[in-house]
Amino acid sequence: MxxxxxxxxxxxxxxxLHPLSRRIMHWVNALAIVVMIMSGWRIYNYYPALPLHFxxxxxxxxxGDFTVTxxxxxxxxxxNALYWHFAAMWVLVLNFLAYVIVGIVSGxxxxxxxxxxxxxxxxDLFDALRGRLGHxxxxxxxxxxxxxxxxxxxxxxxxxxxLSIWKPVQLQGLTWLFGGYEFARVVHFFGMATIVGFLVVHxxxxxxxxxxxxAMVLGRAAEAPHPRNGE
Amino acid sequence: xSRWVLERxxxxxxxxxxxxxxxxxxxxxxxxxxxxxxxxRDGVQDVLKLMxxxxxxxxxxxxxxxxxxxxxxxxxxxxxxxxxxxxxxxxAPQLSASDYRLELSGLIVDKRPWSVExxxxxxxxxxxxxxxxxxxxxxxxxxxxxxxxxxxKRVGADLSAKYVGFQCADGYYGSIDxxxxxxxxTIMAVKFADExxxxxxxxxxxxxxxxxxxxxxxxxxxxxxxxNRDPGGFWEDRGYNWFSGS
Numbered sequence: 001m002x003x004x005x006x007x008x009x010x011x012x013x014x015x016x017l018h019p020l021s022r023r024i025m026h027w028v029n030a031l032a033i034v035v036m037i038m039s040g041w042r043i044y045n046y047y048p049a050l051p052l053h054f055x056x057x058x059x060x061x062x063x064g065d066f067t068v069t070x071x072x073x074x075x076x077x078x079x080n081a082l083y084w085h086f087a088a089m090w091v092l093v094l095n096f097l098a099y100v101i102v103g104i105v106s107g108x109x110x111x112x113x114x115x116x117x118x119x120x121x122x123x124d125l126f127d128a129l130r131g132r133l134g135h136x137x138x139x140x141x142x143x144x145x146x147x148x149x150x151x152x153x154x155x156x157x158x159x160x161x162x163l164s165i166w167k168p169v170q171l172q173g174l175t176w177l178f179g180g181y182e183f184a185r186v187v188h189f190f191g192m193a194t195i196v197g198f199l200v201v202h203x204x205x206x207x208x209x210x211x212x213x214x215a216m217v218l219g220r221a222a223e224a225p226h227p228r229n230g231e
Numbered sequence: 232x233s234r235w236v237l238e239r240x241x242x243x244x245x246x247x248x249x250x251x252x253x254x255x256x257x258x259x260x261x262x263x264x265x266x267x268x269x270x271x272r273d274g275v276q277d278v279l280k281l282m283x284x285x286x287x288x289x290x291x292x293x294x295x296x297x298x299x300x301x302x303x304x305x306x307x308x309x310x311x312x313x314x315x316x317x318x319x320x321x322x323a324p325q326l327s328a329s330d331y332r333l334e335l336s337g338l339i340v341d342k343r344p345w346s347v348e349x350x351x352x353x354x355x356x357x358x359x360x361x362x363x364x365x366x367x368x369x370x371x372x373x374x375x376x377x378x379x380x381x382x383x384k385r386v387g388a389d390l391s392a393k394y395v396g397f398q399c400a401d402g403y404y405g406s407i408d409x410x411x412x413x414x415x416x417t418i419m420a421v422k423f424a425d426e427x428x429x430x431x432x433x434x435x436x437x438x439x440x441x442x443x444x445x446x447x448x449x450x451x452x453x454x455x456x457x458x459n460r461d462p463g464g465f466w467e468d469r470g471y472n473w474f475s476g477s
Contacts, residue, residue: 169299171293
């Protein structure tokens with residue numbers, strides 16, 4: 001009588017988790033998002049969309065050194081931030097579209113992010129809050145699935161509200177959908193804030209379970225995936 | 232050297248911000264955060280400028296001469312419209328109707344200069360539109376004046392030329408693409424909120440282009456020229472995107 005394969009691991013097998021295409025798109029997206037957020041923070045500082053006396057610390061913004069840009073262009077730092085924002089938007093949007101298409105066609109969304117039920121979400125959320133929710137490479141729990149859907153939605157909303165601010169005349173229907181130019185700026189801000197919130201949790205959890213970082217870099221990690229997920 | 236701060240209102244006053252910046256720069260050097268900022272390197276600047284040129288082309292493609300900027304009602308008009316220039320309103324050019332002449336040059340057949348009286352006698356259009364600044368703020372105003380497109384036709388401008396350029400009494404200069412110049416909502420605004428354009432808003436006229444960002448709407452215009460060579464612009468030469476359509 002032979003034991004099940006996963007019961008007799010003389011050595012732990014490396015398992016493929018993320019195909020190369022997904023890893024490339026993940027890191028391109030990470031770079032584009034960081035550039036968009038940091039340049040966006042500097043743009044925000046020039047005329048805040050929120051009625052609060054609040055600005056982002058300049059060392060967290062992207063757009064070059066003030067003294068240098070002033071010497072080059074006599075501009076006090078907005079130009080480079082705009083340059084970055086409207087260059088990185090192409091990288092973000094094209095990469096995101098590729099990710100969505102590949103995600104649908106390859107079955108990645110269906111296989112890894114679905115199904116998701118309210119019952120499972122509440123149960124996993126409760127476990128997570130009690131610190132009882134384990135992490136199984138290769139399988140996402142309901143809280144994780146909800147998180148990924150949430151950040152995908154936030155990225156879509158932020159991109160669309162951004163387009164509506166960029167082109168309130170040519171894309172005026174879209175601007176109208178976001179409640180007009182001024183409100184679209186607020187939507188764009190909270191879309192960003194949601195993404196930043198996701199990033200904080202995402203990075204914290206990666207720090208807690210570093211093998212997920214290995215998996216996103218190398219594509220595989222030294223752990224058998226959960227048997228339910230197959231191999 | 233005078234500080235050119237057209238359309239500027241930073242969160243923190245400039246000097247205060249500089250001090251803050253200096254402090255954070257040393258902090259950044261420690262944390263390797265600012266050390267990563269590669270914005271000012273030549274190669275990076277080249278790529279970023281290339282992307283800005285690409286965005287010019289995309290915006291020219293998105294622009295439609297038939298698509299009008301949204302218009303608003305009289306009650307939306309901001310009466311105390313924001314004054315915006317690199318000098319205090321008291322120092323705004325005070326052009327007198329008796330001395331002023333609008334000069335025309337470049338690819339224009341009839342280059343005779345125009346007086347304020349002649350300009351103000353042209354048929355006028357009114358619009359209540361949103362002025363959007365590159366910094367993000369916006370304000371709804373009411374402007375009236377002759378269409379720039381009608382004016383260009385009247386003086387025999389080469390409408391197949393690429394650019395229409397402007398020079399202003401305050402040293403400001405700018406240029407726009409011909410399709411935007413011929414857009415029905417692009418006007419030589421001689422009135423704001425039904426009254427003769429005050430000096431601080433650009434008397435005798437400002438070019439009002441609701442399909443472009445605020446800095447593409449020059450005030451105190453003294454010369455209009457038509458050309459096929461990119462004339463650039465005050466802020467454009469400092470890196471703002473040239474097309475800057477809305």
